[in-house]
Amino acid sequence: MHAMQYEITLPADYDMGIIRERVAAKGHLLDDFPGLGAKAYLIRERGVDDSPVNQYAPFYLWNTPEGMNSFLWGRGFQGIVDDFGRPEVQHWTGLAFARGAARSAAGAGAKAAIRRRIRIPAGTHLGGLASELAEETARLTRQKGALFAAAAIDPRTWEALHFSVWDHESPKGQGDVFQVLHVSAPERDLLAQGRQW
Template sequence: MYAMQYEITLPADYDMQVIRRRVAAKAPALDHLPGLGLKAYLIRERGVDGSPVNQYAPFYLWASTGGMGGFLWGGAGFGGIVDSFGRPVVRHWTGAACLAGPDRGGVPRHATRHTEPMPADADPTGLVTEAVADLRRRARQPGIHTAALAVDPRSWELVRFILWTDAGAAGDAPLYQVLHLSTPQLGEISRAA
């Protein structure tokens, strides 16, 4: 499993209805994309849920690198982003765990992404093992649809991504709105918490 996200920060006065209409029109095309575990079409809207910015920031969990490559440079979708907004930086992480929460059958309305640096002098084996155990505990909370953990071995950073049907327990991480969720191979990359 591989995690990926790009963030397109838009002007403060940008009409976010444009993004909502874009997602409504184009998102169903990825509902059956081979190699895609999950795509959460995320936005942050200035002044909503504490966001200081307008941003389109989809988050992906890929079942295969072939699917990810096909999307980014194989003509399976990313070209539309490049045509509309230019080519954004695409962050990516190696997946460590993807867990189904108790509300997997519900519709997620919010998402959080929390990043945490690993101490430079620590063995990543123990840190990732502890982070997966912590994710298992968190993923059992009511209101969680899916919880995932990934690692950036370039900067040694842990990334925890959670989809919420009820964001009441989301904590202090930036809160994204989920406009659509494509899950063609989610069952293949996730286990029960």
């Protein structure tokens, strides 16, 4: 599993209705994309859930590198580049994935997502940290309203990531809170459950 996200930060007075309309018109185009475990179409609005910015920030869980590459080098990502410029694409190596107690078909009913990034200090026992992150992923998905969760690490920057999707608008947890506009999850059930090593 590979986790991937890009963030498009928009002006403070940007009409986020434009992004909502874009997702309503185009979100379904990845509903059957090969190699895609799940894509959450995410936004943050300035002043909502403590967000300092307006932002469009889709988050992906890929089953295969071929799927991820097909998206990045294909029409899907080129549309983002054409409309907003080329954003930095962050990616993390998958550690764990779990489906939640609020399991629904393909993420239907998703309302919010939480992304928590953690700097990994030098001297941290990496195997122990990876195990803790995997255990926390499983714990998250036992909470009421959890649809799915994932943990991953970027070994270039030594940043750990927790990402979770919820069926209610104000999930409890630390991190950046996003509104979910749509979830495409053609291969969510093929994402390996549990730790990925």
